[in-house]
Amino acid sequence: MPRRTATMLASTLMLIALLCAGVLIPVPYSEMSPGPTVNTLGDHGGEPVLNISGRKTYPATGHLNMTTVRVTGADYRMNLVEAVAGWLSHDDAVVPHSTLYPNGQTAEQATQENAEEFSQSQESAKVAALKVLDVPVAARVVVASVVKDSPAEGTLHAGDVIKAVDGKPVKQPGDVAKLVTQHKPGQKVSFTIIPAKAAAAAEKARKPEPSTRETLSITTRKAPDDNRAIVGIEAGTDHTFPFQIDIKLADVGGPSAGLMFALGIVDKLTPGDLTGGNFVAGTGTIEADGKVGPIGGIQMKTVGARAKGAEYFLTPKDNCATAARDVPSGLTLVKVDTIDDAVKALKQIRAGDTGSLDRCTTG
Template sequence: MPRRTATMLASTLILIALLCAGVFFPVPYSEMSPGPTVNTLGEARGEPVLQISDRKTYPTTGHLNMTTVRVTGADYRMNLPEAVYGWIAHDSVVVPHETLYPDGKTEEQSTQENAEEFSQSQESAKVAALGQLGLPVATQVVVGSVQKDGPAEGTLHAGDVIKEVDGRPVRQPQDVSKLVTKHRPKQDVEFTIVTAKDAAAAEKAGREPVDTERVVLTTTASEEGGRAIVGIQAMVDHTFPFPIDIKLADVGGPSAGLMFSLGLVDKLTRGDLTDGKFIAGTGTIDDEGKVGPIGGITMKLVGARNAGARYFLTPADNCATAAADIPDGLTLIKVENLKSAVSSLEKLRAGETSGLPSCSAG
């Protein structure tokens, strides 16, 4: 066999071997792509996304769509050709695997964390929406979870309302830890509580709970730093003036908060917030209505435009990234908080588009 032919054959075989290696050997990357969008004013799986009882609601039109990102699973191992295709494709993004699953987090752990964040975002969306409308929301500090084999196990329970610690009123979750850590390990600390059962009965009856119990716990030392703890996680719980339920399955994370709040505001006020327009958006929201940044903004823009959106409510901190690659036909509206989002929609309804806060690249 001539030397040139042999060289070409060897090169071809090496190339084939490299291609096979690329196909069969995984690379440490994952993929993000546009996920489905859901109109918070409409239905999902045959039932309203936003369900409000015992309160007058008003007809709505148009769309206020929350947006999502689809990601590959924690156990999925991408090969080199898939990664290359993802890098050059416009409707997907390839990122390091640890970006989506840090510290070796499993898919089950990630799903659980996303579910918890989604649940919390719903609560904050309700609080922010009612605050925007000037409607009262009662707040209280409750036992969120009890550490197994900790001092509080069997004595305090999830849902118990913490009124006082050592006779001092508790108004924020951090008040509990501050008061407990004033003690040394193995010292007693007294909690004044309303049991979860009594609190639930009072809420159902539409009254404030009055029966309290005093519980004495002996602190123990934390594993980190040796400070005094009783083995509970305190959190804020809200009591709403009327029932509000958000029904949406198979969605996780906190990024739908803004769109849930806007949907509630639209349903609870006269007039039509969207004026029949197709508006999508994203953003976390806290109890005060502040809108925070989210991940996967470019994929959410693509998903929104593919669904038919013409306007996209964009968290201020995501504006620069979003403005660098805007899908044709989509207008970005910068949002700082719920109040500014409502104001922008009112301007849009009135045709005052020149006054809308916009996003700029860089």
């Protein structure tokens, strides 16, 4: 065989071997890419994203789109060829697998966590929106979760309303731990509660909080990391709304749609169009007090929003510098730190006063 032919054959075989290795060898990376974007003012899957009953609502045109990021699953292992293709792609991002799924998180655990964060974001969005509209929202301290095999397991349940600890009224979630830790491990502490089922039934029927109370005694134990007395619960805040607000959006998880849900609620409960008919998209977590927080995958979200036709993108303040490094053509990034900032920006967009918008910069 001529030397030239042998060399070409050897090179070809080596290339094939490298390609096979690239396809077969898994690498510890995951991929993020632009996901679906949904108008919170419209329908999705044949149902309104926001359904409000018991309060007058108003027609809303335009778009207030929430945005998403599509990620490879926790159990999916990329190969080297896919990783290289992702690194070369302008619109996708390849990141360490542990960034998306820390501590070996399974697919089931990731789904559960995303569902819980999504549920909490809906609650916060409702509260923040109604505060903008000066609609009172009642708050109460509840059992958010019970630790498995803890002293409280079987006695307290998630959703129980905590009215008092040792007879002392509870006003904030932090009051619970403060009162429990006044005990020594092994001592008993009493909880005065409204059972979760009774509280939920009253709320569903739009009735006042039940007057019936239960007082339960729990023996504390030593915390695993110090000498504090604990019972093994996490206290949280639950809200009672004066009318029904349902947020329905299948196959979406995580907290990053909170801002856009809140703005959609404000728009539907306010005469006229908040957007002035413009196509506005955005992202951001939201707290009950209206504070907007940063999210991951911001550049994937701006790409996805622009591809659907968005002209303005409401961007969390802490994501602005990253987003501004590579802005899709035709998209204006608007910096927001609170829901009030977002409402102000929408009013400017509606009025055509876009020159005064607080825009994102790389600095």
